[in-house]
Each structure stands twice: as structure tokens, then as C-alpha cells.
Amino acid sequence: MGADGAAGRQGRASDPFATGRAVQGGSPVTDPAPIIALRDVCKFYGPFQALTDVNLDIRQGERVVVCGPSGSGKSTMIRCINRLEEHDTGSIIVDGVELDEETRNIRAVRQDVGMVFQQFNLFPHLTVLENLTIGPIRVRRMGRAQAEALGRKFLDRVHIPEQADKYPAQLSGGQQQRVAIARALCMEPRIMLFDEPTSALDPEMINEVLDVMVELAGTGMTMVVVTHEMGFARKVADRIVFMEAGRIVEAAPPEKFFSAPDSERARLFLNQILDH
Amino acid sequence: MRRRKRSLHWIDWLILAVLAGFFAVIWFRISGTLNYKWQWDRIPNYILRWDEEDGRWVANLLLQGLITTIRISIYASILALILGTILGIARCSTNLAIRMLARTYLEFLRNIPPVVVIFIFYFFLSEQIVAAFDIERWARGIARSENPEMWEFFFGDMRRFPSMISGVLVLALFESAFVGEIVRAGIQSIPRGQREAARAIGMGWGDEMRFVVLPQALRKVIPPMSNQFISLVKDSSIISLISVQELTYKTVELVSSTRMIFEAWLTTAALYFLLCFGLSLLFRRLEGERR
Numbered sequence: 001m002g003a004d005g006a007a008g009r010q011g012r013a014s015d016p017f018a019t020g021r022a023v024q025g026g027s028p029v030t031d032p033a034p035i036i037a038l039r040d041v042c043k044f045y046g047p048f049q050a051l052t053d054v055n056l057d058i059r060q061g062e063r064v065v066v067c068g069p070s071g072s073g074k075s076t077m078i079r080c081i082n083r084l085e086e087h088d089t090g091s092i093i094v095d096g097v098e099l100d101e102e103t104r105n106i107r108a109v110r111q112d113v114g115m116v117f118q119q120f121n122l123f124p125h126l127t128v129l130e131n132l133t134i135g136p137i138r139v140r141r142m143g144r145a146q147a148e149a150l151g152r153k154f155l156d157r158v159h160i161p162e163q164a165d166k167y168p169a170q171l172s173g174g175q176q177q178r179v180a181i182a183r184a185l186c187m188e189p190r191i192m193l194f195d196e197p198t199s200a201l202d203p204e205m206i207n208e209v210l211d212v213m214v215e216l217a218g219t220g221m222t223m224v225v226v227t228h229e230m231g232f233a234r235k236v237a238d239r240i241v242f243m244e245a246g247r248i249v250e251a252a253p254p255e256k257f258f259s260a261p262d263s264e265r266a267r268l269f270l271n272q273i274l275d276h
Numbered sequence: 277m278r279r280r281k282r283s284l285h286w287i288d289w290l291i292l293a294v295l296a297g298f299f300a301v302i303w304f305r306i307s308g309t310l311n312y313k314w315q316w317d318r319i320p321n322y323i324l325r326w327d328e329e330d331g332r333w334v335a336n337l338l339l340q341g342l343i344t345t346i347r348i349s350i351y352a353s354i355l356a357l358i359l360g361t362i363l364g365i366a367r368c369s370t371n372l373a374i375r376m377l378a379r380t381y382l383e384f385l386r387n388i389p390p391v392v393v394i395f396i397f398y399f400f401l402s403e404q405i406v407a408a409f410d411i412e413r414w415a416r417g418i419a420r421s422e423n424p425e426m427w428e429f430f431f432g433d434m435r436r437f438p439s440m441i442s443g444v445l446v447l448a449l450f451e452s453a454f455v456g457e458i459v460r461a462g463i464q465s466i467p468r469g470q471r472e473a474a475r476a477i478g479m480g481w482g483d484e485m486r487f488v489v490l491p492q493a494l495r496k497v498i499p500p501m502s503n504q505f506i507s508l509v510k511d512s513s514i515i516s517l518i519s520v521q522e523l524t525y526k527t528v529e530l531v532s533s534t535r536m537i538f539e540a541w542l543t544t545a546a547l548y549f550l551l552c553f554g555l556s557l558l559f560r561r562l563e564g565e566r567r
Contacts, residue, residue, distance in 0.1 A: 084472055103480075111478040121473035125492050134487060135477035180473075187477050 035060040035191060035222055036081060041090035043076055043246075050076045051087070052246045058224060060190070063217050065233040065254075066226045068243035069269060074226045077243070078193045081224070082113045095190060111139060114184030118196040120176045122168040128155070128179050129164040132186045140187070147186075154182040158212050174205030178212055185216075192216065194225040230273060234258060242266045306538070319539050322530055338540075341526030342547055344432055348444055348522055349509045355448035356508065357501075360455025361494075365485065367460045378456070385453035390514050394446045398518045401449070402442035412438045436521055443512075443520035451508045458500045462493035502559035506552050513548075523547060 034057035043051040051073045058064055066074045079085040080092060083099050083106045092099040094109045123131050132151035136142040142150070155161050158178040160171075168176055177197060184192060194213065198206040210232050217223055217236045227233065233240055233254060240257040242250045242265075250263045258274075261267050307314075323338045335343065366378035385393060406412060415437035418427050424434055431437055466489050474484040516525035527544040531537050 082476055084476065107478055107480065110476060113476075115473075115476040117469060117473060117476075119469050121467075121469040123470060123473070123488055125495070135479070138483050138487060139478040183473075183477070 032059065034058055035095055036224070037091075037093045038077070038080075039091045039093075041077075041080065041087045041092060043073075043080065043085065043087050050246050051080070054090070054246075054248055056241065056248060056251070058222065060222050061220045062238045063223045063236050064225070064239050064241055065237040066224065066241045066243060067228065067230075067233065067269075067273075068249075071245075072243040073246040074243050075195050076246075078195055078224055078226055081191075081193060082110050082115055084115075111187055112189055113191045113193060114187055114189035115193045115195065116177070116180050116184055116197045118199050120168075120173070120180045120200075122176055122180055122183070124168050127165050127167055128171070131168065131179060132183050135183065135187045150186055151182070154185050155179070157185075157215075158182045159208075172205060173201045174208045177201065177205075177209045181209070181212055181216070191222045191224070194223065194227065196226050196228070198227065198229060228273065230258070242269065244269075314539065315536055316539055318534070318536065319543050322534075322540075323543075337526045337530050338523065338543065338547065340432075341521065341523035341544075342551070344440070344520070344526075345509070345512055345522040346551070347430070347432060348440065348447065348512050348515070348520070349505075351444045352447040352451065352512070353505050353508055355444065356451040356455050356504075359448060359452035361459050363452055363456030364459025364463060365490075367456060368463050370481070382453045382456055385450060386457070390450060390511055391517065393450050394514055394518065397446040397449050398442060402445050405445070406438045406442060411441060432521075439518070439520050443515040443518060443522070446518070447508065447512055447515055451504065451511065454504055454507070455501070458497050458504060459493065461500075462497035463489055465496060466492055499559075499563060502555075502563075506555050506559075509552055509555065510548065 036056070036058040038054050038056040041051055041054040042049065054073075054077060056077075066078065068074050076085055080087045080099075081094060087099075095112050097105050097109050097112075099105060099109060122128075123134070126134065129148060129151050132154065133144070133147040136147040136150060137144060152161060152164060155164055158181055160175055160178055163171060163175060163179070168179065171179065181197075197213070198209050201209065206229070210229060213223075213225070213232065214236055223236075225232075225237075237254050239251055240254050241248055242257070242261070242263070244265055250257070250261060250266045252261065257266070258270065261270065319338075322336045363378050363382065366374045367382065369375045369378075415434045418424050418437070419434035427434055431440060470488055471484060474488045479487070512522055513524040516522060516528065519525065523544060527540050530540045534540075
């Protein structure tokens with residue numbers, strides 16, 4: 001599954017679309033400490049418990065697909081990873097930083113973790129290029145020229161370089177979501193979270209987004225994807241995590257999960273979803 | 277779209293007849309019962325008069341009042357905009373104390389009549405500030421100095437500067453409550469997802485406000501804001517009660533010295549109407565271009 005990063009990367013992975021895995025400090029085989037660690041995480045919304053005793057380790061470079069029926073807590077869980085939701089008990093450690101009340105820690109984690117939303121959430125009053133460069137300029141304090149070069153590079157990698165000066169409203173849904181992916185990548189994160197990235201798209205545009213995600217997976221980016229697209233999961237995932245009612249019911253590699261899942265509920269879910 | 281025939285039904289004629297009758301009755305009551313002598317010919321003189329010594333047209337009472345009203349409206353609007361924006365942002369703050377303070381201020385100002393608010397602010401705030409900064413002495417100094425022209429252009433007669441500043445301050449404080457609510461509504465109309473996206477790329481609250489929320493929110497609330505500006509021009513007549521020499525005050529002065537009650541007030545009403553309606557047309561034009 002690709003050679004390790006002997007091609008000399010300094011510091012951050014500056015080009016996750018380059019060939020070969022982007023690896024910091026060693027390959028996953030020799031460096032087993034998880035890049036994301038959830039321990040006994042519980043989350044309540046008032047009396048309702050959204051997450052119960054969630055334990056999950058994700059290694060660097062691993063591609064994890066989270067699936068399950070709606071209301072199972074999949075989105076809640078990944079939103080806890082970049083503190084868009086606050087977990088109530090347990091601990092979440094991302095790239096060595098524990099997520100707690102400290103704003104400094106939260107900001108450090110958020111610059112390290114990119115997120116792609118179901119509703120794209122592009123900034124409508126900025127052009128596509130400005131959407132991409134506002135993070136690097138304002139948060140990473142990059143110079144404008146350098147940020148624009150970065151933005152154009154990622155716009156190119158998601159195959160829509162000509163849209164740089166358009167406004168989001170002028171793009172199709174698939175293009176907007178690709179801009180959203182490029183925007184997240186412009187912050188040069190080590191982890192990418194995807195919260196049902198294709199659920200709001202018309203069917204003919206789903207593939208253009210999934211293709212970009214498959215390419216991204218091929219570069220060794222750590223990805224956590226909440227999705228119903230099982231074809232994508234089969235192709236790309238190292239592990240499928242099945243959740244129901246706020247708990248992780250089963251976690252297994254795709255070959256095992258799709259052919260012979262351990263739990264009855266996973267089997268039921270697969271029957272429903274794979275019928276089409 | 278089918279063109280509807282614009283003809284007058286018999287109902288329209290009936291309504292017009294009733295209205296005409298109504299005004300006729302009023303007219304007869306005024307001219308007959310009240311023995312009122314109309315002196316419209318004297319009014320223009322109180323707008324503009326010919327100064328014999330200087331040999332030029334000089335603004336008289338009503339025009340002076342109008343100019344003061346315009347000045348006060350502009351300065352109070354700018355101040356209200358700044359204060360109101362701060363209040364609106366505070367109202368949306370994550371800090372409980374700030375949010376509650378802003379909310380209390382806004383609720384008080386929106387639930388007490390403007391006249392009462394203005395008197396309270398005048399005695400508790402403006403008077404104290406004018407005394408504390410010794411503004412009266414400073415203003416008088418400017419009035420007596422060699423070339424007060426520049427100051428006079430912006431602030432009118434400098435001897436009246438303290439009361440004018442008081443008026444601007446209380447008007448701005450009062451109107452800032454409404455501006456604050458408008459800004460709050462604008463901020464809260466920005467979809468949550470965008471704010472989450474801003475936070476997800478690591479923006480702090482300040483950056484989120486400055487680059488994502490406020491640019492969109494302020495642009496969105498321009499229609500209600502321009503409405504509020506026109507409202508402010510009308511509310512400015514209230515500060516005549518604290519002796520600010522704007523249009524309403526001057527009209528009262530005019531009436532008390534010449535007894536031309538109806539002509540004076542009708543003229544003033546016409547002046548306010550021209551001002552406010554003109555502004556609303558202007559804003560409608562500006563908004564139209566934006567689309």
C-alpha cells in the first residue's frame with residue numbers, strides 16, 4: 001500500500017496529493033501510537049445520551065468509514081473530534097493534544113484536522129479562491145501570494161482550477177463540495193473528517209466528489225468518513241466502524257464486515273442498505 | 277399579465293366624496309368658527325430672509341432649525357451605528373455577563389417611551405458629561421475665537437454646542453437599542469454551518485466575526501437600517517424638549533412670537549416630510565442598484 005515517506009518531507013505534509021504516503025515520524029507499522037484516541041467517551045443532550053462508552057483508536061494514515069442508521073451518533077462522534085461538539089465524559093486525544101476547555105488546545109487541533117460538511121458551508125460572500133486562502137492568511141498568517149499559490153494548487157487537484165474567481169452560488173453542488181475539500185486541505189491538516197459529504201448531492205455529482213476522496217486516500221491522509229456510500233467504503237476503507245444508538249457495535253476491515261459481520265444488527269443494516 | 281382596467285367604481289367615488297366632505301367641514305370650522313386669518317405670505321420670510329446689511333439671503337428660523345436637524349441626525353446616526361453594532365455583537369456573545377448586560381439595556385430602551393428615555397439620559401448622562409469635560413467653556417472659547425467658521429459649519433452656533441452635543445448623545449443612545457436589535461437579527465441570520473466551517477479551519481471568535489459573520493450580516497440589514505435612520509430623523513423632534521434648537525424647537529419659537537399656528541406647523545410638517553421621504557427614495561434607489 002505505497003512506500004513510506006522516504007522522499008524527504010520536512011515538518012508538515014505540504015503536498016498530500018504527491019505520490020506515496022505522507023508519513024511523519026515513521027510508518028504506522030513501527031509507530032503504533034494512534035493519531036486519534038477516543039476513550040470511554042459519552043455525550044448527553046440533556047437527558048438524551050448521544051454517545052455511550054465510545055472507544056476508538058485511529059492510526060495515522062488509516063482510512064476509517066463510519067456507518068450506521070441515522071441517529072446512531074456517527075456525526076456527533078466525528079464532530080467531537082474537532083470540538084464542534086463537546087464530549088461530557090471520557091477523553092479525546094488528537095495528535096497528542098487532549099481536547100478540553102483550553103482554547104489553545106482546541107485551536108491547535110482544529111488547524112491539524114480538516115472537516116468537510118454535508119452542506120458544504122462555503123462562505124458565500126467570498127470568491128472560491130478567497131474561500132481557500134482565508135484560512136491560511138488569517139489563521140496561519142501566510143502571505144497573500146503564497147496563500148493564493150497554495151489555493152490554486154489544491155483547486156487544481158480537485159480538478160476545477162477555472163472556477164477560482166467565481167462565487168460559490170455560481171457552482172454546482174459537486175463543484176462546491178470539491179471547493180470545500182480544497183479549502184480544508186489548504187490548512188494542510190494531518191487528518192481529514194468527512195461528515196456525510198455526498199448526502200446532499202444530486203446522484204450525478206456524487207461520483208466526482210468520491211473520486212477526489214479516493215485520490216486523497218491514495219496519498220496516505222488519515223481520513224474518517226461518515227457516509228452511506230458502501231462502494232466507496234469497500235474500495236478505500238481500512239476499517240469499517242458500525243454504530244447504532246450511540247455505541248460502536250462493530251469495527252472490522254471491509255472484507256470481513258461486508259461478507260461476514262459478527263453482530264446481528266450489522267447484518268440487518270447491511271441487508272437494508274445493500275438492497276439497491 | 278393581463279392589464280386590469282383602471283376605472284373608478286362607484287365605491288371609489290363614494291370614498292372621495294366622503295373625504296372631500298370631511299376636509300370641507302374642517303376648513304369651514306377653522307375659517308368660520310375660529311376666526312383665523314391665514315398669513316401664508318409671511319412664512320417664506322421665516323425660511324429665508326434678505327439681510328439688508330450683508331446684502332444676501334440668510335437662513336431664518338425654520339431653515340436654521342432644518343439644518344440643525346440634519347446635522348444632529350447625521351451625527352446621532354453615526355454614533356448610533358457604532359454603539360448599536362457593538363450592542364448587537366454583545367447580544368450574541370458567548371459570555372453570559374456581556375450578553376445579559378446588552379439584553380438588559382436593549383429591553384429597557386425598547387419598553388420605555390422615547391420622551392422619558394431622553395429626559396433620563398439627559399439629566400443622568402449628558403449633563404454630567406458636559407459638566408465633567410467643561411464643554412461649555414470650551415465651546416464658548418471657540419465661539420469667541422477668530423475663525424469659528426469651520427466649527428460653525430459642522431456644529432452651528434458654538435454657543436449652543438453643549439446642548440447640541442447633549443441632544444446628539446441622548447438620541448444616539450436611544451436609537452442604538454434599535455440598531456442593536458437589527459444587528460443582532462442580522463448576525464443570527466447567518467447560517468450556523470458557516471460559523472462551524474470558520475471554526476473548523478481554526479478561526480477564533482474575532483476572525484469569525486470580522487471575516488465571515490459581519491460582512492454578510494451588515495450587508496443584509498441595510499434595508500431595516502435605512503428605515504431606522506429615517507425613524508431617527510423623526511425622533512429628533514423629541515430633543516426639542518431639552519432645548520436643542522432643531523426644527524421643532526424653532527417652530528415652537530416661531531409660533532409663540534407670531535401666532536401663526538397652522539401655517540408654521542404645516543410648513544414644518546412639509547419640511548420633515550420632504551426630508552424623510554427624500555431619504556426613503558434615496559435608499560430605495562441605492563437598494564435597487566444593489567440587486
